[in-house]
Amino acid sequence: MQIRSLKSMLAASSMAGALAFGAITSAHADEYAMPNLLVIGTPGTSSGSFASTNGWGPTLQKDLGINVRVVPEDSEVQRHRRLTERRDLALSSVSAAELRFQIQGIGHYATMTPVPQRVIWHHNDTPWGFVVSGDSDLHSMDDLKQGGLRVAQGQFSPPMIAAVRDGLPAYLGMTPEEGAANFQFVPASSYVENCRTVVEGRADVAYCATVSSVMAEMEGAPGGIRWLPMDLDNTEAWAGFLEHRPMVVPGTITMGVSSSKGIDGLASNFLYAAPADVDEEFAYRMAKWFHQSFDEYKGSHPLSTRMSMKVFREYLDRSPLPVHAGTVRYLKEINVWTAEDEGWNQEAIKKMDSWMAAREAALAEAQASGIKPDANNDQFMAIVKKHTQGLEGFRTRL
Incomplete structure (x- = not known):
């Protein structure tokens, strides 16, 4: 209070x-x-x-x-x-x-x-949401369950990777493994490339911010764009998504390109x-x-x-x-x-401070053990997990 x-x-x-x-x-x-x-x-x-x-x-x-x-x-x-x-x-x-x-x-x-x-x-x-081309057959989030779809994945941002590889499948009631089997993830090296994939025909859906200038460009392209509503009343779907993106806030989009306004999405x-x-x-x-x-x-x-x-x-x-x-x-x-x-x-x-101390200890142990810090090195990540296990993560105070 x-x-x-x-x-x-x-x-x-x-x-x-x-x-x-x-x-x-x-x-x-x-x-x-x-x-x-x-x-x-x-x-x-x-x-x-x-x-x-x-x-x-x-x-x-x-x-x-x-x-x-x-x-x-x-x-x-x-x-x-x-x-x-x-x-x-x-x-x-x-x-x-x-x-x-x-x-x-x-x-x-x-x-x-x-x-x-x-x-x-x-x-x-x-405001963020999942966008498709204007002539797409996809009209709802449930339509993404059909499988075999191409999902843009921005390689430049770990949270954006988490949103599409983990959050999207969880929203649809899938495990990350089921998501990997059902979707083809299309890598994108920049935010602009990530969003443009849907109007260039390289992906079926992308996770984008409604206010970025590239969205205005895409909205003006032949066929335009559409946004898939993320029903605010679907508490089960949102619970799944928030497990992987705990800092976002669900809500109705009021800012951004005209095609997005009034659509249920989220704010970052x-x-x-x-x-x-x-x-x-x-x-x-x-x-x-x-x-x-x-x-x-x-x-x-x-x-x-x-x-x-x-x-x-x-x-x-x-x-x-x-x-x-x-x-x-x-x-x-x-x-x-x-x-x-x-x-x-x-x-x-x-x-x-607790997270900083734990991570410093993990790096020190890795160095002492001759293990190179690498996110793809299972030995290193096991050391990180050992030192950070049990620490409370940061999450929006709702």
Whole structure:
């Protein structure tokens, strides 16, 4: 239960938000200088995340007098490496689902150095669904049970692989093994290629975001596209899907290409995330700017409207992911952070630290044993499982 109502908290935040961006009293704040160049990583150029970040970037550049560079990186693994290892990104626009994979070391992430991360701000809640060509004989999810169908599989994102290889069969009441026997999975090296497969005739169905620019292109192609409704009342089907995609939220699609609106699908929240050791003052100033300048940049892209305090506050009520101390400081300052928030956030930090420690121990044991970290190496993955077994996974707080 929230300590305050959303309405009262947002009213308080609006009053606080009216204050000028400047006056910060701490000694560190007086000494701290924002970076001359702010580099933000996003999914590829056809993604809504890339377009919307480019939308607000110029406003931040004007307000704070710093250069903003938006770097598209379709490979989730490479973007994660640039954020946490190379450190040539200050922020990354990443889905909550991908963050779970990164934290828990799922798939290839198991081989990478574990780095704790924190949420800086909410980016968007992207609607997703299963799309087919407009002239397809497939009209419902049940039609996918006929077998022998080609399903696009984006190789660049472990959560997207999980959605089609595990989540889709589970939604249809199949085991992953039955799914592998019934479907032909068509590999795609990028998000755009993944979606285009259905209009190019290379796949029968693909898992795509309704707001990405490639969908508008596909909708305008001869024959167009259609979306397969994922009935919200089919609790058994959803229970199966959520076993494999525990960070998504079922709902009716209201954003994106016209063919998707009103269709039952799901939302995947994208967040601006950073390593936990990012300077608190940087996170504080970014949070403050995101909130106070919202009216200036909200019209720069449809997804930018999802960066409001109202949407972020609603997301905090179900997020299992820890929020950065700098963002927390700002939210406390404007009376939007509650004692309940503090409680679950501290638990989320402890949970993340537990995963980091377990994965570090697994990598250390593998190195001591001369076993190469490789997601396809059964010996290595057995070590990872030994150290992480019993840890509670991250899951949307419903």
